[in-house]
Structures are given as structure tokens and as C-alpha cells.
Amino acid sequence: MATTYKRKPTKAEIRREQMEAAVMYPIDWLEERSGLVGGVKYFLFRNVPSDINWMQTLGSAALTAFLVQAITGVILAMYYTPSVQTDPATGQPVAWESIRHITDDVTMGWLVRGMHKWGASVFIILMFLHMGRVFLFGAYKYPRELNWIVGVLILVMGLMEGFTGYLLPWDQTAYWASVVGINLNGTAPFLGPWLAQFLRGGQEIGGETLTRFYSIHMLLIPGAIIGLITLHLYLVIRLGVTSPPWSKEAAGMEPAEDGHAPLRPGLTRPVTRNGNGIAAQGEPGGQK
Amino acid sequence: MQPEQPSPENQHEEAHLPSPSVYPIGFAIGIVVILVGLVINPELISSIGAVIALVFGFLWARDATRDLRGEPVAVEPERREMVEAGAGETAPPADQQGVALPVVPETAVTRSHFLEGATIGLGAVIGGLITVPVAGFALLPSFLGQKQHKVDLGPVDKFPIGSWFIATFIVDPAQGEVSRRAAFVRNNGSVTDPSTKKQVPSFTIISNRCTHVGCPTQANGPQGPTLGKPTIKEHTANGPAEFVPVIPAGYGCPCHGSQFDTEGNRTAGPAVRALDRYGFEINHGRLVLLSTYSVSHVVGTGGQAQIYKYKSTGPGQHVDGPEAWFYPLQPPHH
Numbered sequence: 001m002a003t004t005y006k007r008k009p010t011k012a013e014i015r016r017e018q019m020e021a022a023v024m025y026p027i028d029w030l031e032e033r034s035g036l037v038g039g040v041k042y043f044l045f046r047n048v049p050s051d052i053n054w055m056q057t058l059g060s061a062a063l064t065a066f067l068v069q070a071i072t073g074v075i076l077a078m079y080y081t082p083s084v085q086t087d088p089a090t091g092q093p094v095a096w097e098s099i100r101h102i103t104d105d106v107t108m109g110w111l112v113r114g115m116h117k118w119g120a121s122v123f124i125i126l127m128f129l130h131m132g133r134v135f136l137f138g139a140y141k142y143p144r145e146l147n148w149i150v151g152v153l154i155l156v157m158g159l160m161e162g163f164t165g166y167l168l169p170w171d172q173t174a175y176w177a178s179v180v181g182i183n184l185n186g187t188a189p190f191l192g193p194w195l196a197q198f199l200r201g202g203q204e205i206g207g208e209t210l211t212r213f214y215s216i217h218m219l220l221i222p223g224a225i226i227g228l229i230t231l232h233l234y235l236v237i238r239l240g241v242t243s244p245p246w247s248k249e250a251a252g253m254e255p256a257e258d259g260h261a262p263l264r265p266g267l268t269r270p271v272t273r274n275g276n277g278i279a280a281q282g283e284p285g286g287q288k
Numbered sequence: 289m290q291p292e293q294p295s296p297e298n299q300h301e302e303a304h305l306p307s308p309s310v311y312p313i314g315f316a317i318g319i320v321v322i323l324v325g326l327v328i329n330p331e332l333i334s335s336i337g338a339v340i341a342l343v344f345g346f347l348w349a350r351d352a353t354r355d356l357r358g359e360p361v362a363v364e365p366e367r368r369e370m371v372e373a374g375a376g377e378t379a380p381p382a383d384q385q386g387v388a389l390p391v392v393p394e395t396a397v398t399r400s401h402f403l404e405g406a407t408i409g410l411g412a413v414i415g416g417l418i419t420v421p422v423a424g425f426a427l428l429p430s431f432l433g434q435k436q437h438k439v440d441l442g443p444v445d446k447f448p449i450g451s452w453f454i455a456t457f458i459v460d461p462a463q464g465e466v467s468r469r470a471a472f473v474r475n476n477g478s479v480t481d482p483s484t485k486k487q488v489p490s491f492t493i494i495s496n497r498c499t500h501v502g503c504p505t506q507a508n509g510p511q512g513p514t515l516g517k518p519t520i521k522e523h524t525a526n527g528p529a530e531f532v533p534v535i536p537a538g539y540g541c542p543c544h545g546s547q548f549d550t551e552g553n554r555t556a557g558p559a560v561r562a563l564d565r566y567g568f569e570i571n572h573g574r575l576v577l578l579s580t581y582s583v584s585h586v587v588g589t590g591g592q593a594q595i596y597k598y599k600s601t602g603p604g605q606h607v608d609g610p611e612a613w614f615y616p617l618q619p620p621h622h
Contacts, residue, residue, distance in 0.1 A: 084463070084466040086465055093466070183604055189615070190617070197619040205466075
């Protein structure tokens with residue numbers, strides 16, 4: 001940050017330089033020891049096709065919705081009690097009573113619970129929209145099939161979050177919806193009855209069911225989703241973003257901005273196969 | 289280009305570490321003695337441990353700082369013999385700048401291969417040791433030790449012959465209200481047991497759990513206050529139980545509309561079989577419910593009814609016909 005001045009620097013300039021040095025010091029410290037700053041920069045400033053549009057932000061939107069669920073969920077867990085025992089003070093089940101407490105008594109509890117409850121639907125809807133975009137843009141095709149599979153697993157995990165989270169308020173709707181949901185699993189051929197008994201934690205729905213749904217809902221599946229999202233993002237970064245199907249650039253009709261040969265849809269970094277860069281069909285110099 | 293001969297300096301490429309010292313081990317023993325002493329005898333044993341740790345700590349610190357205090361460091365002399373390039377070695381590949389590679393028989397287990405295998409193998413063993421109990425803990429309790437709960441419904445006198453009641457009762461007192469279940473109960477009076485030719489009491493006790501996906505079926509017909517008959521409340525061995533008088537014209541499920549007749553036969557809707565029934569026994573004049581069993585259909589009514597019984601199965605599962613082939617094995621339950 002050493003700037004050479006032709007004249008003597010003013011106090012403001014000196015202060016500005018000191019400020020920059022103070023800000024950069026911890027960033028440089030971190031970069032030197034981890035390379036993380038460069039990694040984040042690579043992630044944020046990597047090349048994407050020039051003709052992408054807002055549709056390509058649906059994945060990030062779904063990720064944001066998941067983060068909202070994770071954060072609000074952690075806060076809710078501070079107040080929620082997964083117990084079916086009757087609260088002697090109110091005569092209501094403890095789990096239901098703790099939800100009522102969050103909604104009615106805890107400051108802003110209604111807001112956080114509302115965000116978690118409605119955010120659950122937002123998360124699922126955004127995942128479906130994202131999936132629709134990927135399907136309609138053909139972004140699931142080679143070499144991105146694996147990322148489609150990972151995405152489907154995330155979607156399934158999200159639906160399981162919805163199923164297990166629905167029981168937690170422990171009201172009549174939650175209870176009977178879970179009874180029906182578990183018994184639907186029970187009608188699956190051969191292993192269904194075993195799956196249903198595992199979900200119930202025994203032959204009857206009860207306290208075991210609530211605690212295990214809570215554990216699955218807030219520990220098991222979120223951990224799996226975080227791992228799958230990490231893999232999903234890694235593949236996005238590795239394989240690049242796809243151009244829309246109407247992209248002239250990807251079709252080789254217009255040169256890319258940097259003057260290089262046009263890329264196949266979204267493949268910002270050519271992946272080597274047989275020693276050659278993969279070229280799109282119909283692209284100049286592509287496979288005949 | 290003349291191949292560069294490996295010089296003694298190149299072969300001796302270890303970092304300049306201090307020579308091996310026994311003092312850290314002594315120090316560690318001292319710490320262990322302190323900790324053991326804290327359990328056994330804090331004053332005596334721990335003091336001894338403290339002395340050991342202090343002495344060895346001091347010696348260790350002296351040893352480690354000898355370099356800084358200007359004393360010469362005793363470095364073990366290099367003992368390896370210099371090897372003539374080419375002796376007992378393969379010809380150096382062209383891209384290795386003439387550095388000869390030792391001959392390794394293809395069948396030999398090299399050090400790195402051994403360590404690789406040991407790491408993966410040990411990792412697998414440790415992983416297995418952790419996974420097996422954890423997976424067992426996660427899965428088995430749902431299936432093992434499932435207890436049969438007998439439910440005391442109180443004296444049989446309160447059930448007039450031919451009258452229906454909606455009984456609600458707690459199955460497992462340890463679980464409390466969450467284990468409250470409901471059944472439709474009718475006293476059929478005495479019937480002749482076909483095998484023993486003796487007069488035995490007969491009850492029709494139908495579980496209200498819908499055989500579609502397990503919602504609570506409701507009795508269709510006037511009940512309780514509408515009938516002008518009082519609800520019987522009793523405190524039985526299982527906790528509070530309630531008996532609401534009812535004149536049912538069958539049972540209907542509020543969730544998906546399945547309908548059943550008064551004997552529990554399915555008459556409409558998505559349910560797959562008749563309603564389950566409770567086994568029962570009369571114990572010292574009290575009605576005691578046993579486990580439920582599944583029923584495909586019932587012919588006749590009351591004490592003369594012919595019940596097609598099956599082992600208890602979950603809602604939505606067929607007990608007869610080809611669809612039952614999909615559910616050959618039920619998990620252990622009562």
C-alpha cells in the first residue's frame with residue numbers, strides 16, 4: 001500500500017493510508033495462512049457466461065432460504081421443548097406449551113417462528129423453481145448430471161425436513177398429519193411396516209416419536225443438507241454456469257467478450273477429454 | 289550433461305532437531321502421577337508428582353535451550369556409507385537428472401504401501417467399532433422389548449347387554465395422555481363356546497383406528513348428551529377412562545371418508561379391511577383389554593359373529609388377498 005507522493009502527504013492522506021493498512025492487515029494475515037481470501041475471490045469473481053439472467057439466481061435464493069431456516073431454527077431450539085408430558089401448570093403438553101410460549105410470550109418469537117414456518121415453504125418452492133430452471137435450460141446435461149442427482153437428494157432432504165418439522169408443534173393437526181404420514185410409509189411393500197415402526201420409535205406413536213423427529217429434524221437432515229449443498233456448490237464452481245438455451249454466444253454466433261473461442265453452454269473452463277477441450281456440437285472446431 | 293552425483297549434504301536432509309531427550313517422558317510421568325494423586329491421595333502422591341514434573345520440566349527446559357545458551361549441540365554423526373552411483377541400483381531414468389533409484393521388487397510391500405493399508409484398515413476398524421453400536425442404538429430400540437399393555441376398563445356391570453359405548457382409555461400409564469386410545473365396546477352377553485360348550489362372556493371391542501392410514505373413526509349416530517344418557521367416568525388401574533353411550537349406525541373416518549358398519553366391516557372409502565379389534569379377558573369381574581388383532585371381514589353380528597382374524601398389522605396393509613403378499617414380515621410388536 002505504499003503510495004509515492006510527489007509532495008508531502010497531507011494528514012488526511014496519511015490517515016487514509018493508515019486506515020487501509022489497518023483494514024488490510026487481518027485480511028493479509030488470513031490469506032497468507034489459509035488462502036481463503038483468494039478462494040472467496042475466485043468464487044465471487046469467477047467467469048460466468050455473459051448472457052445469464054435472473055433465472056440463474058434461483059439456486060442462490062434457495063440457498064438463502066435454507067440459511068434463514070438454519071438460523072431461525074437454531075434460535076427456536078433455544079426455547080422449544082420436545083416433550084409429550086403434560087405441563088402441570090397449564091394442563092397442556094409441554095411441547096405444545098413451549099410453542100405457545102414462543103409465539104405469545106418471547107419477544108419477537110412470533111416473528112422468528114413465522115419466518116421458520118413460512119420459510120419452510122419458501123425453501124421448497126424455490127428448490128422446485130430452481131429445478132424447473134435447470135430442466136428447461138437443459139443445464140442437467142453432460143457434464144452436470146451428477147449435480148442434478150445431488151440436487152434431487154437435497155430436495156428429498158428438504159421434504160423430509162418438512163415432514164419431521166410438521167410434528168413438532170404437537171397440536172391435533174401435527175399429530176394426525178404425522179400419524180397419516182407414518183402409516184403411508186407403513187404401506188410401502190415389504191419394508192414399509194419396519195420403516196413405520198422405526199419412525200414411530202416403537203409400535204405406537206408417542207414421546208419417542210416426537211424426540212426422534214426433533215433430532216432428525218434439527219441434527220441429522222440439516223447436517224446432510226449442508227454436506228450436499230457443499231458438494232452441489234463445488235460442482236457448480238468446477239463445471240461453471242450454463243448459458244440459456246437461446247444463447248447466441250454459446251451457439252458460436254458471437255465471440256465471447258474476451259475474444260476467445262465461444263464456450264459450450266456454460267463451460268467456462270474447458271475440461272480436458274482425450275487431450276482436447278470439449279467442444280459443443282455445431283461449434284466451430286467442435287467434434288464432427 | 290554430466291549426471292549430478294548425490295553429495296553427502298544432499299543425502300543428509302533432515303531438519304536440525306534437538307537430539308532425543310528422555311526429559312519430556314519424565315515430565316509426562318510427573319503429570320500422570322499428579323493426576324493419579326488427585327484421585328488417590330492429593331497431598332502425598334500429587335506432591336511427589338509435582339516434584340517429578342518440576343525437576344524433569346527444568347531439565348527439559350535446560351536441554352531445549354542449550355542451543356541458545358551457547359553450548360554445543362550433540363548431533364549424531366552421519367553413519368551411512370556413501371554408495372557409488374549405479375551400484376545395486378537401476379539405471380537412472382532420463383528425466384530424473386541422473387539421481388539413481390533403488391531397486392524395488394514388484395512384489396515387495398513398500399513402507400508407504402504398508403502405511404497406506406494400515407491407515408485404511410485401522411480407520412475401517414475404528415469406524416466399524418463406532419458405527420455398529422451407534423446404528424444398533426438408533427435402530428434396535430424401535431423393534432426390541434415392545435411390551436404388551438393390558439388395559440383395565442373397570443367392572444363389566446356398567447356395560448348393559450346390547451348397548452354401545454365409546455371407551456377412551458390410557459394404554460400405557462408411563463406414557464400418559466399421549467397413549468390414550470378409543471374403542472367401541474358392546475356387551476354381547478353370554479355365548480356358548482363351541483369347543484368347551486360352556487357359557488362365556490362375549491364383548492365386541494372395535495378399535496377406532498381407521499384401517500386406511502390410522503385416523504380416528506367416529507361413531508355415526510347420537511351419543512352422550514344427545515341420547516340423554518350420562519357419560520361414565522372411572523379411574524381404573526391405567527388412569528382415567530371415559531365411557532360415552534352411543535347408538536352407532538356405523539363408523540366414519542373424518543380424514544378420507546372411509547365408512548364401516550357397526551361390526552367394523554368396510555362399507556366405503558379407501559380403507560383396506562375391517563376395523564381392528566381388541567382381545568379381552570374378564571379378570572375378577574373387570575374387563576381387561578389385550579392386544580389388538582386385524583380383521584379382514586366379519587360375518588354376522590354380536591356374539592354369533594364370525595370374525596376372520598389375522599395377526600395385528602398396521603393401517604393400510606391388506607391382510608388377505610394378493611395384496612397381502614406385499615407385507616410378508618411384520619416388525620415385532622404386540
